[in-house]
Amino acid sequence: MSLREAAMVLGTVASADASARFQQVSIDSRKMLPGSLFVALRGPNHDGHDHLAAVAASGATGAVVEQRSSVNLPQLVVSDTRIALGQLAEYWRERWPLKLIAVTGSNGKTTVKEMIAKITSQLGPTLSTLGNLNNEIGVPLTLLRVRPFHEFAVVEMGMSASGELTRLSAISHPDIAVITNAGAAHLENFQDMRAVAKAKGEIFNDLAADGTAVINGDDPAAELWRELAAPRRVVEFSLNNRAASIRGEWQPTANGGELSL
DSSP states (O other): OBHHHHHHHHTOOBSSOTTOBOSEEESOGGGOOTTEEEEOOBOSSOBGGGGHHHHHHTTOSEEEESSOOSSSSOEEEOSOHHHHHHHHHHHHHHHSOOEEEEEEOSSSHHHHHHHHHHHHTTTSOEEEOSTTOOSTTHHHHHHTTOOTTOOEEEEEOOOSSTTHHHHHHHHHOOSEEEEOOOOSTTGGGSSSHHHHHHHHGGGGTTOOTTOEEEEETTSTTHHHHHHHHTTSEEEEEESSOTTSSEEOEEEEETTEEEEEO
16 A cells, blocks of 8 residues: 555555555564554554654654654555544455455354354455454554455454443454354443443454354343344354354263264
């Protein structure tokens, strides 16, 4: 992507050579590679704007900042660099016709993400979330790792408050969205468990019109998720409901257990 292209996405202008291109996006000044775009994020303990000199010395193509610096480095000035990171990620994701599978849930989402990625990698080149980089910073950085050859992306999405999955879904535009379950992990930020489940259901907000919602049919919130996913196709998995789309049976064994579908 060129600086000119990035500036267009962000509604700003480049302060120098707009034709220069960058190969990757980074938020860590210590891990910059030549030809990268740096996004200067502000946090409770660190401010990326304080490290622009090191970024320039690394051979970076440019930086996205909230205030222009005197450092000799092409800069794209925006009002909020966190929002800008998401805008770049959404634009980049939309450029490529890959199938994107989003996974959320109070428990098991990282394991399920890894399992899905193992399956899709047998079908074609697959990008997946590294570790559990699943928040408003990690998801955009994952999307910005997409390359033209990828056919699938499996993206883990976490949340601790209402509205977070709305934003992550909006920049990811999933083709398939999976909810493993809703638990009490972040109940302190919600009125009750129904509110937790409803916030999980935000993952369906930007699910493609012809997309598929995959839900845990054994979870008490299953009916709510069906409503939130409508009118899209819903696939349920269950250990207890024989009418579910996918029914599993778990049998304890001497070595742990055996799951059949």
